[in-house]
Amino acid sequence: xxxxxxxxxxxCTGCHACRLACGIENELEPEFSWRRIDTFxxxxxxxxxxxxxxxxxxxxxxxxxxxxCPALAYSRDDVTGAVLLNEDKCIGCKYCAWACPYDAPVFxxxxxxxxxxxxxxxxxxxxxxxxxxxxxxxxxxxxxxxxEKELQAEIDGFPVSDLGPRIVIRPFKAxxxxxxxxxxxxADPHIAPAESPTSxxxxxxxxxxxxxxxxxxxxxxxxxxxxxxxxxxxxGYFVEGAAxxxxxxxxxxxxVSRAYRVILNVxxxxxxxxxVTTSGFFxxxxxxxxxxxxxLPLGMLAALVxxxxxxxxxxxxxxxxxxxxxxxxxxxxxxxxxxxxxVFASSGPLAGILGLAKGTLYVVRKxxxxxxxxSARPLTSVVRLGIGLLLPLxxxxxxxxxxxxxxxxxxxxxxxxxxxxxxxxxxxxxPRRQMAIDLKEHVGRAPALERVATAVGD
Numbered sequence: 001x002x003x004x005x006x007x008x009x010x011x012c013t014g015c016h017a018c019r020l021a022c023g024i025e026n027e028l029e030p031e032f033s034w035r036r037i038d039t040f041x042x043x044x045x046x047x048x049x050x051x052x053x054x055x056x057x058x059x060x061x062x063x064x065x066x067x068x069c070p071a072l073a074y075s076r077d078d079v080t081g082a083v084l085l086n087e088d089k090c091i092g093c094k095y096c097a098w099a100c101p102y103d104a105p106v107f108x109x110x111x112x113x114x115x116x117x118x119x120x121x122x123x124x125x126x127x128x129x130x131x132x133x134x135x136x137x138x139x140x141x142x143x144x145x146x147x148e149k150e151l152q153a154e155i156d157g158f159p160v161s162d163l164g165p166r167i168v169i170r171p172f173k174a175x176x177x178x179x180x181x182x183x184x185x186x187a188d189p190h191i192a193p194a195e196s197p198t199s200x201x202x203x204x205x206x207x208x209x210x211x212x213x214x215x216x217x218x219x220x221x222x223x224x225x226x227x228x229x230x231x232x233x234x235x236g237y238f239v240e241g242a243a244x245x246x247x248x249x250x251x252x253x254x255x256v257s258r259a260y261r262v263i264l265n266v267x268x269x270x271x272x273x274x275x276v277t278t279s280g281f282f283x284x285x286x287x288x289x290x291x292x293x294x295x296l297p298l299g300m301l302a303a304l305v306x307x308x309x310x311x312x313x314x315x316x317x318x319x320x321x322x323x324x325x326x327x328x329x330x331x332x333x334x335x336x337x338x339x340x341x342x343v344f345a346s347s348g349p350l351a352g353i354l355g356l357a358k359g360t361l362y363v364v365r366k367x368x369x370x371x372x373x374x375s376a377r378p379l380t381s382v383v384r385l386g387i388g389l390l391l392p393l394x395x396x397x398x399x400x401x402x403x404x405x406x407x408x409x410x411x412x413x414x415x416x417x418x419x420x421x422x423x424x425x426x427x428x429x430x431p432r433r434q435m436a437i438d439l440k441e442h443v444g445r446a447p448a449l450e451r452v453a454t455a456v457g458d
Contacts (some may be wrong), residue, residue, distance in 0.1 A: 001145035002061075002081050003119065003317045004166040007054055009155065010173050011140035014039060014052035017188045018132035019142050022056065025120065032106055034117040035132050040435050041277035041442075048442040049172070052159050054141055057104035057117035059083045061164030065096035065105055065116075068319050070272040071261035081166065082119035090114055091261050093255015095271050098201060099319035101429035102405065103158040105355065107111030112254030155440035201320065203423040210423050212249040213313050214416060215241065216278055216334040223285045229298040229345035235290040242282040249275070253289055270315040277309035310334040322427040330361035331422035332437065336415055341412050344393070346400055359389050380417065388414010416451035 014037055022028070022035045033090035035056040043047050063083045066074035073098070075131065076082065085096075087104070090113040096226035097105040097114060105116045128134065133143040146168055153169040203210065219241055225231040250256050263279075265272045285302040292298050310333045314326035326332045335358055342350030369376040392411050395403040427433065 001149050002166050003059070003124070003169055004144065004146040004151060005130075006142040006144060006146065006168045006170070008140050008142075008170040008286060009051045009053065010048055010170065011138045013138055013140075015233065018054050018136050021131040021135040022117070025123075026118070028115075031109070032108055032115070034104070034106060034115070036103065036431075038431050038435060039159065042440055044098070045439070051172075053155070053435075054132075055104075055158075055167075056186070057119075057164075058102055058165030059117075059119055059361065060161075060166065064099040064101070064161075064163055064319065067268045068271070069096050069261070070265045070269040070275070071258070071262075072264045077119075077121055080119055080121050080124045081095070082121050082124075083116075084118055084121070085114065085116050087111075087113045087115060089194065089261060090255065091270065093252065093262065094254075095269070095316075095319070097426050098317075101161050101163070101321065102165070103430045103432075109254070109255070121250035121328070138156070138369070150323065154440075157431050157435035158279045159431065159434045161429075169378045194274040196251070198419070201423065201426040201428055202213075203420055205422050206426075208248050208251045208254070208401070210419055212245055212252070213314040214336075214419050215245040215248065216281075216313065217310060217337040217415075218412070219245065219285070220281065220310055220337045220338060221344050223281075223288070223299070223306060224303045224337070225290070225344035226293070227296075227303055231344055233457045235288060236340070238289055238452060239286050246279075246282070270312055270318065273314050274309060274312040277305055277312050281306040281309050298310065307334065307337060310337045317426065320426055320428050322429045322433065323425070328361065329422055330358040330365065331415070331418040335361075335418075336419070340411070343408060346404060348396070348400075351396075355389055356398050358418075359385065377421065380421065384417045388417060430432065439446075441453055 010393060015036055019033050019035045019037055023030070023033050026034065033268070034323060038055070039050065040051050040053060041050040044050055059082050061398070063074065063076070064142075065085075066076070066083060070093065071089055073086050073091070075084050075086065077084055092107065092112040092114065094105075094107050094114060097107060107112045107114050119428065120132075123134075129143045133141045136142075138191045146166075151164070151166060153167050155169050156170075158169065167243070173360060178300060186402045219238065222233050222238065225232050250259050253259055253262070262275045263272050266276055281302060284298065284305055288295065288302045313333050316324055317323065335354060339351060339354035341347070342352075342354055362381075365382050366376045380414060387410050389411075392407040392414075395407050395410075400407065
């Protein structure tokens with residue numbers, strides 16, 4: 001029977017004793033913790049229960065963090081079943097945190113690495129429970145060997161996944177059902193807004209990745225344009241651009257000195273695959289442009305590996321299950337690479353088809369935001385469509401030979417805006433985000449308030 005945390009929301013008072021015990025036992029910095037206490041309905045919306053949820057790493061049967069890690073820094077302890085992170089192997093890419101729907105891995109900026117709950121393996125080896133469970137004053141958090149069939153966690157705020165989290169969350173008791181309102185008079189029942197979802201990914205935190213992926217798409221398109229239209233590209237400038245791109249990618253890492261480890265998990269990690277393919281593209285393209293510009297097979301190989309790298313770059317974000325697949329987004333670097341190839345090579349059909357497709361995806365996405373009551377950034381949208389697609393179309397139609405450089409400039413600006421929006425819109429799964437979604441559904445139904453309002457009206 002696997003080890004598992006056992007949590008009873010009926011008993012949890014939100015005292016944070018488990019979190020403090022974890023920090024003291026594992027000598028964590030005060031501002032960081034492997035265990036977190038989140039509160040469902042902290043604004044006390046009437047007609048909806050409020051409770052606390054104490055969560056750390058669930059040491060899943062199929063750990064997304066381990067599979068995503070490009071540096072092979074994760075392992076499982078065969079005796080306790082704990083999923084462990086070796087901080088000496090961690091490169092600080094934060095990809096494991098993106099992949100985990102439970103916010104278990106925590107990035108420590110001043111150390112440049114990620115850390116996480118260890119199940120208190122050192123205590124388990126001594127026959128003791130993890131410190132968080134042993135010091136819970138109300139018995140809300142426990143630990144033990146639980147049969148596989150009893151592992152269940154069905155509660156609002158806990159993301160559903162097929163990872164096999166090793167946790168049991170007890171069901172609510174009858175006394176914890178929705179509160180009954182007894183106020184004699186209610187005037188215009190007010191529903192407080194749901195908590196805002198949080199995201200571990202943002203444009204501000206990932207601007208180096210935005211620059212890395214955008215520049216890679218530009219370089220792939222340049223080499224492809226050389227291949228299909230003999231567009232002149234200076235090999236020296238290409239190598240300098242590739243070096244800048246690699247440097248920007250390395251800046252994303254918390255431990256740049258361990259950057260070589262990023263290629264170790266090609267078998268499972270899309271980030272490893274992205275780095276391997278893009279590095280291969282840079283190397284093959286440099287040889288092609290510098291030593292064998294007349295070699296069609298070498299040029300084709302360079303372009304093929306380059307587009308494979310762009311595909312892998314899009315797939316890196318597939319671990320963010322809360323966000324739609326990259327191929328459905330107008331800022332997909334694969335679509336961008338193909339579009340820019342058409343623009344650089346002055347290929348009207350290729351540029352036109354991809355430009356229309358990207359514009360359509362962009363408009364559809366923005367209309368979806370409007371229908372979902374999300375900010376569509378209307379001014380940004382007008383600039384992106386006007387400058388990045390409509391203006392180059394007008395210039396192209398006027399005289400592509402005369403305005404080719406102008407078309408390239410405004411297209412690149414539009415693509416940069418779109419890529420920036422892509423990172424601003426990315427969302428990672430997390431308990432807080434799930435709580436916001438579930439609470440919004442409860443507020444939308446609000447059955448208790450409707451009954452009270454009806455009774456008062458009568």
